[in-house]
Amino acid sequence: MQTQAEHLKAISQFSARNYSPLPVVITEASGSWVTDIQGKRYLDLLSAYSAVSHGHAHPELVRVLVEQAGRVALTSRAFNHDQFAPFCQEMAAFSGFEMVLPMNTGAEAVETALKTARRWGYRKKGVQADQAEIIACSGNFHGRTISIVSFSTEEAYRADFGPFTPGFRIIPFGDVAALKQAITPNTVAFLVEPIQGGGGIVIPPVGYLSEVRSICDQHQVLLMLDEIQTGLCRTGKRFAFEHEPMRPDVLILGKALGGGLIPVSAVLASKEVLGVFEPGSHGSTFGGNPLGCAVARAAIRVLVQEKLAEKSAELGAYLLAELSKIKSKIIQEIRGRGLLIGIELKKEAGGARKYCEELMELGVLCKETHENVIRIAPPLNITRQDLGFAFEKLRKVLI
């Protein structure tokens, strides 16, 4: 298979059409740049939905990956291995939580958090068997399993996938009064993203998380933050919850935890909460594997050593300020925290997709989210010069 056209044809012939990718075929990537099959280079402003926060092929992460792959990659949790204890200990130190339960993909970590909350509800809070309720928000994105799409409000994610898992309630995002009203004696947890990523980079009102924290405390409800996208320095802090003086009971991480190389996810919480699992109650063949643990340890180390939270805060503020100066008839709103920025276009603009296609022609890769929003989430170690290049191209297509 030689040409781009041949690849695109074979993709449409042999692969299920559950995505509509831009018509680019990437063959190589390094740092913030990718190269396609025709040798054309593009600046990556999506970084795999924040999974590539460290940039493509980060030399230290690749070194650790290769070295660990040659030593021991997989043992299953039937046996311990020498990367596991340091991984758990370092995750606890980095996050300030007592315990960690590693999985692979984000959806698996969210499922793990849901199971944790239900068990905690029955065993610690005293909810009657099979009565547990978990509250989530409209516009959420937590993954694609049957149980997770059971509380999605996106029709495309749900159509003809029923019957759905019961035990979930939906309230509007950013609405404290709605949370108070939705809580019953059977409520075990509130699951929420600090900033809705898939929902279109939606930032809740200032003080929302702190108020949510105190409501959950009042009613003995676990506050579970899905920071799979917002965590690990993406919003200019280690975790997005640090923008407010609060901490969740359960923190869900994924995406960048695998350093842009392999899937690694985790649920973090106190001993009381994660203590609800005993041997046999939950598991994953690949969860907590040596390769994943070694890469995740290095990914965390690089975040700290390269000061990626500070970089994200600085560069994000710069880009947001520059973007806000653009005078354009098609921009509805520009919003963001750190290097997680959404450019919402007006309805008349006819959807964000065609602007992403134009950007691709200009050598910049972006992806629309929610029809009208262009999501900007480059690697956190992108240079200011590359960000300037991105800004010039964005300005060109938006004015």
Ligand SMILES: *Cc1c(COP(=O)(O)O)cnc(C)c1O
């Ligand atoms: C990407 C994402 C998930 C799902 O992660 P997968 O690895 O795709 O299963 C869950 N929650 C949030 C907030 C995400 O951004």
